[in-house]
Amino acid sequence: MDSAEQKSTGQRRRTSARASVTIRDVARHAGVSVATVSRALRGSDLVHPATRERVDAAIEELRFTPSQLGRSLAERRHAANGIVFPDLSGPFYAEVVLGYEEVAATLGRSVLILSTHNRESAGDMVLDLAGRVDGLAVFGRTVHDDVVAEIVQRGVPVVLMARTEIEGADSVRTENVVAATSVVDHLLADGHRRMAFLGDPVDSTDVAERWAGFRGALAQAGVDVPERAIPAGFKEDDGARVAAALIADGLPDVVVCANDELALGLTVALAEEGIEVPGEVAVTGWDDVMAARYAGLTTVRQPMREMGARAAQMLDARISGDRSEPRHDVLTTQLVVRRSCGPHSKEAHR
């Protein structure tokens, strides 16, 4: 039984903490070679049924689990995908990850997540992550283009999400300009004229496009176009913070916000100042997060989960060897009218 071993390798096991069962243990136990065990493991049909049985028994008995590490190194693949976010907080990203993870899992790939949190070291962290996966999805403005380019050049497939295209990488994003136009058109139909835009176009491609669409629609309608957007982050606090200034500068008819959290934070802060929405000023958001429904916020719905799923699929195609031209998918969005945008809208909830 115990035969194959110590042949030419001159074993000298280092004092390993908790030596796990390896393929060699199984081989010895079953009285076959590691090659055979490996074949049995992979379900190769070059293994005699009887042999396979012995191997299976040994695996069972030794409670053996093949090491992913050894396997990956030999196969030169990780069987894992990565996804990078600026920040995992907020209701927004969770949905994207969900869609991504679901597809990846179905394809037999694990998912590694990374939030960059504007850290100095973000670039290095992403680069490191790129070394642990077969493909990487990068969301928005998380790292410098150079880093992405470097990863692409290294041969790791990359798909950009909600971010300006980069040579050699696929991308998925949601439609912004048409949506912004429909928001503005709806507001115009409601009789609103003086419109402000809350959000920093420099911060993200999405916001830049929304701002552009906003301006375009106003110009198209021959209405006053504000010169500048009111810069703000993406959190409720950021929205709350501008309320005072907005009041001081004279309220516009409506504030179009770059996302829902901003809109909601602003609305609450205005309420605290005794300003009613939509009575004295209308407010709209973007994303259609759960809270938007309960707050009666007019907003733009984006297919977040679909975006994640799409990214995972694109990556899978590349990993599987697809060498065609980069794809750039644009997912459609949808205006959701609720009461925050003005008097005449009937819809109350959902």
Next chain:
Amino acid sequence: MDSAEQKSTGQRRRTSARASVTIRDVARHAGVSVATVSRALRGSDLVHPATRERVDAAIEELRFTPSQLGRSLAERRHAANGIVFPDLSGPFYAEVVLGYEEVAATLGRSVLILSTHNRESAGDMVLDLAGRVDGLAVFGRTVHDDVVAEIVQRGVPVVLMARTEIEGADSVRTENVVAATSVVDHLLADGHRRMAFLGDPVDSTDVAERWAGFRGALAQAGVDVPERAIPAGFKEDDGARVAAALIADGLPDVVVCANDELALGLTVALAEEGIEVPGEVAVTGWDDVMAARYAGLTTVRQPMREMGARAAQMLDARISGDRSEPRHDVLTTQLVVRRSCGPHSKEAHR
């Protein structure tokens, strides 16, 4: 320059797709041994400054990045942690992941996520994941105890989140009984007497504890204790679904729900039937998700992010060799009173 190589290994490079730069390439390029490159890489001070410089130059020129795979295999560690959820959707889990990822990243570990989605294969997926990480956090009722036990036995540190303890694993959870008691006490003070509980105690440890606390507090107060909880999942739809039956059976004074989504879904469904909250029936939730604030829902706040962070820290300790008795942390929770629970509460928002 080109000297070390082909010595004893009898090179015969397999036709590899896109042969990446390896440590050997760097060594040759710098005219040193791989050992030296490795040392330089690790920042060992057993490398002559001049040598280090040559190595650095070679690394730079060849755009070399060490393979995590090779490194992990040699070091016998993954430098990665895993986290398992039943389902990544809903505002709840995202926060936990956020806390977890943040700490893990700071400790230099990557994070692998997995949603089990009640899949048949959940057990195998988790077992597979366990083979890719140095430590694993498992949330709630995602997989059978046997699977967890198997992982623990395999020597991979496990921390349970919001789940009944298992031999040999640390755990973190939030306090439920005291919180349930304070919810009930508050409702009693508001004059409510006939209380129903919505949620399935069999579904999760958390719900079971909330249900137990609920019953205990009622019994303590000498008030009618409902015989059974109204079983339901965790989604808005699940809450909406029971509205009709609730009305048909005669509305209680208040419905204590196992989580916010349930409470919110129920509230909307009741409104659609013309039943006002809290006018005709009060409703409370659990979790304090963002939407709860905007819906004016009385609920219990849990430190989600803290839970994730704590889990990551516990894991780190174990991975670093801590062999002390398993720890079982309980995080405190807090009643947040808003208008959904009845007339006399003043607080409107936040």
Next chain:
DNA sequence: TTGAAAGCGCTACCAG
């Protein structure tokens, strides 16, 4: 069908 052995890329021990 099977086995022997050469790697996959890197770390760390042992000699110098």
Next chain:
DNA sequence: CTGGTAGCGCTTTCAA
């Protein structure tokens, strides 16, 4: 300080 080399655990020729 530096180099040689034995592994880490698994896959995959190449021969038998």
